[in-house]
Amino acid sequence: MLFRAGCGVLLVGLSALTGCDHVPSEFSYSEATSELMPAAETAVKKTLDETFGTPEDPTIPHYFPVDRGGTVVTIEDIPEDAANAVLLEATDEELNLPQSAQFLFDPEDAFDVRMEAAEEELPNPLAELSGLKATSFAADSSLLQFNTDLPDVELIEPGLEIAINPNHKLKQASQLYAQHCLHCHGVTGDGNGPTAQFMQPPPRDYRAGIFKFTSTGPQDKISTADLKYVLEEGIPGTYMPSFNMLPDEQLNLLVDYVKFLSMRGETEKNLNIEVGLDFSKVVLEEELEDVEDPEERKEIEADFEEELQEFLTFDYPEIALYAKLDLAEAWENADDESAVLYPSIARPDPNAPSLANPEVSSIENGRLLYLSKDAQCASCHGDTGRGNGYQTFQFQKKQDGSLYEVVGLHDAWGNPLEPRNLTTGIYRGGRRPIDVFRRIYAGIKGTPMPVFGGRGLSDEQIWDIVNYLLTMPQG
Structure with a gap:
């Protein structure tokens, strides 16, 4: 997002690229959808269109946890x-x-x-x-x-x-999104708006349903409250500003529209995974790979198409339904109080003896843990917290096992990612102690920042690290 309150405060001089009040008429589809067989591609697109409508006339089923109006x-x-x-x-x-x-x-x-x-x-x-x-x-x-x-x-x-x-509230939200958010995050929420190419880090791509800074557990979606907090506070150190000057009603509309775009994108992603396992163009190409006889190729293609039509008639409708129902449930669960991470103990006095290691202070034990092989914080953030750990000088592996072309860490979207320089005091997910605790406990979704809570570090140890990190900006 680039705007604080409208077209006039664009941070880069490109407001002429798209009108502030115009809502483009079409959502785009992901590249993965185009890799399906034509009939399967048509089915997925039809599901998306019937379920989520268009930017000018957005819709969503009533069972999704979005305040759509009505x-x-x-x-x-x-x-x-x-x-x-x-x-x-x-x-x-x-x-x-x-x-x-x-x-x-x-x-x-x-x-x-x-x-x-x-x-x-x-x-x-x-x-x-x-x-x-x-x-x-x-x-x-x-x-x-x-x-x-x-x-x-x-x-x-x-x-x-x-x-x-x-859905009348969704229509209002679509217009607000076009005014305040589209220029960076794009019509479809793919993070590819007209000004996105000039930004580092790039705007968030909502379609995967992955949001970095949450109060929820590692496997949970972002909560409605988390999204609103980001809108109110912005993300320090990025182009994402605070929108706290907008009326509360408009903030709520924008939050629901971001959820809407994410739900549409996740539905498409999940359907592509289910359908693409058996009915992508690549699957057919693999079946034809060693077949040279033209008649045999035609027979394989005909059988493949027949199986696809049978799948689309009898199996796909149920797959599409439960893809949506399961997704709606996951988003609803994120707003349950049980999804919110709370430490089992209150934050200890930074200068008092550590509850995890009483022989030293909480800050000192945090320093020892930070440098330890168990936590390995320094491997990314560096011994002095300047974001220059040895991992930033090595080639990292992609999910498919190949190496990135650029040294250093990368996020889930394939973008280069610099570990936070902890000496600046700028924490993108919030600088409250509880915010930093949650970043360590649950990791940062979509990034190499791992989960430590319940996987090697106790709450007492995590608080010690928090207390140490918060001293770094002081030198």
């Missing part, structure tokens, strides 16, 4: 004499009709209806609800009418909730 009402009864209406439970909500409407079906129940129809080679009856609008509401009779007759399915029953004008 007034929720509940069906009390189904009138026998009106195929395009339902009776609502008493509500004080102002509906301001006509508005778009969405039945909040249980996603697994809706999936069953779809697959039962497919098995009978019939259209999905719930598809008739596409473009549904609530047109009028009679408060005296509680009758809510729609712009079309409702399908005759058992899922539409008393107790079912209906969202009126869903």
